[in-house]
Amino acid sequence: MVIKLAKTSFLQINKPPQSHVLRLPPYSHIVSYNSFGPRTSPSGSPASGISGTFIKLRKEGKVALIPYITAGDPDLSTTAEALKVLDSCGSDIVELGLPYSDPVLDGPVIQGASARALANGTTLESIIFMLKEVVPQLSYPILLFTYYKAILEHGISKFMAALNDAGVRGLLVPDALLHETETLKEEATKNEIEIVLLTTPITPKEEMKRIVESAEGFVYLVSSVGVTGARATLNPDVPLLLQEIKEVTSKPVAVGFGISTPEHVKQIAEWGADGVIVGSAMVKRLGESKSPEEGLKELETFARSLKVALPSEQLPKDKPTEQLPKDKPTEQLPKDLPSEQLPEDLPSEQLPKDQLLVLA
DSSP states (O other): OEEOOOTTOSOOOOOOSOOOOOOOOOOOOOOOOTTSOOOOOTTSSOSSOHHHHHHHHHHHTOOEEEEEEETTSSOHHHHHHHHHHHHHTTOSOEEEEOOOSOOTTSOHHHHHHHHHHHHTTOOHHHHHHHHHHHGGGOSSOEEEEOOHHHHHHHOHHHHHHHHHHHTOOEEEOTTSOHHHHHHHHHHHHHTTOEEEEEEOTTSOHHHHHHHHHHOOSOEEEEOSSSSSOOOSSOOTTHHHHHHHHHTTOOSOEEEESSOOSHHHHHHHHHTTOSEEEEOHHHHHHHHSSSSHHHHHHHHHHHHHHHHHHSOSOOSOTTSOOSOOOSSOOOOOOOTTOOOOOOOOOOOOSOOOTTOOEEOO
């Protein structure tokens, strides 16, 4: 698989013409593992959307923990319980992946999760049905991850309406061109859904500025180029990348791709990120365990270890937090920031025309 990023693209992919979500029998019921009680909000639903969550966290001086799991892996009953477990562990937002038959930007762990979910009969309709039952029990907002073609197959208007009906508050579409995300925004706004956008280490600065200006909820900083998957070390350029983004916006910035340990989470928070996204390490524990019950226990233990690693106070308590301006510049950080190495992966915007990115 070869990905070529054009100057005018947010992300352009050369992939096989036939790529679709399998149409399989819908999910019918949820099996409850009562040993994991959900942490419900006073109102019985998430207190706020993506932006509102970051406003609250900034006021409290905290960094967001954002786990990623794949819907339907190993099955939707387990996904429902996993969402509750992640709530009980203090997750602030959860990124939920819509399984797709051609997840070209994902590494082997998440590709395997998508394959298992589709083989189990997971569809958009069954995911929506599950979320309608579970979301009112959660205290955090759901950010849905999917590919652009999956949205087009359902129709943009119907897709956004379905997400709203399920209580989804954010959407991340990594392979959409920047102008395509603007098309999505029109219907997303009608349905109270924020469109999160990505920027990467290879995104030209002017393109990064356009992405940041257009992003809603938060800016997703991909820590390293490539496909998703856990990494042993962190990209040393992340502090500088965070600095460059924060020089042009005061929107929250969350870092993802390759983050897999409490030490990674702690380091990224110390580098100044507003949120930390952990994907493949979560998916592996939940989907590749011997049983759903064991997977839920491993997920809980891991999520708690990440939450403990995050600082309880990151920003001065007297820092204004009433609103998150869309493009207000922030103070410039020192140029000699420390650099360990932080990775994750997902190419996004624009590369010089002569550069190719190859996914193994």
